Amino acid sequence: MLDLNHAKATLDAHYDLAPSLEKAEATKDIYDKMDRVVSPADWAIFAPYVIEINRLKKERNAFILAHNYMTPEIYHGIADFVGDSLQLAIKATEVEEDVIVQCGVHFMAETSKILNPSKTVLMPDMAAGCSLAESITAEGVAEMRAKYPGAPVVSYVNTTAEVKAASDICCTSSNAVQIVDAMESDTVIMTPDQFLAQNVANQSKKKVVFWEGSCIVHELYTPEDLRAYRELQPDTKIIAHPECTPAVVAEADFTGSTSGIINWVETNRPEEVMLVTECSMAANISDSLPDVNFAKPCNMCPYMKKITLEKILYALHSMEGAVEVEPAMAEKAKLAVTRMIDLSKQLNV
């Protein structure tokens, strides 16, 4: 468990992290990527951390993998690669550096470790969990297998290594329909997201049975809210993540993974768009799309928001927070993840 007071004291003893207008000016090229969403005063606070992290990651031979839900100062300031869960998992197989710093949630770091057992994978805050990953254990998977004998288990990557190890194959929000359709059995078990499973079932010929987990961020959206917004602003494009309920997805103009959403907005450039997902998504792309107006509301993921510049710098400084997965379990979990990656590449999704 990260002791934040100790981390702060350690960083203060080793680095000059005082807000600095000079350091803000020296990193103007980075700030330009987010100056519509980060104030100059905030950048003067972030710049000293960004400088130290970018210096230290070279010293440690580290590579920073960041999810699309990271805040702009992480996404644009220090990440070496940003993407959705599938892209991060694929990139994790290609990293050459000795150390991976995972800016995202714990299951993402576990996935990187499973794919790279010999590398050090650092998690800046181990408490960055996920309501979906916490909703099921290997016993839950066994329960589903007993209920639906012979049906393959497709587990969302938002699961622990233990659950992945108990599954036949993984999926992400960008390949779930194709992975389920590629299963030989007529009935497919999906864990742990009931809404992703129902959304997949609506597009698949398979009978999809599912575990009843949910994402605490996406389950909050209601079709009534979206309809009310559309009445106010009829031209607004509504773009949803498939962790939303099927009723919300039915109201959307497009549904896709976090990178699918970014690609859709970049390609279609609507005058006004509402991203029915986590708040940092709009913040990260608004500077490069000045002609697009991003409508509120959005919801914050309290787990993703545990990752901060301060914690990332401390992880690189102390090399604490290394994720470990028991080797035999990691081997089994790796099978489920690599099957997904291979099938995804084969199916071109």
Ligand code: 13P
């Ligand atoms: P993506 O795979 O679409 O990035 O989703 C991950 C996630 O946790 C969304 O809540």
Ligand code: SF4
């Ligand atoms: Fe998990 Fe939802 Fe947060 Fe994604 S947004 S990490 S699914 S709790």
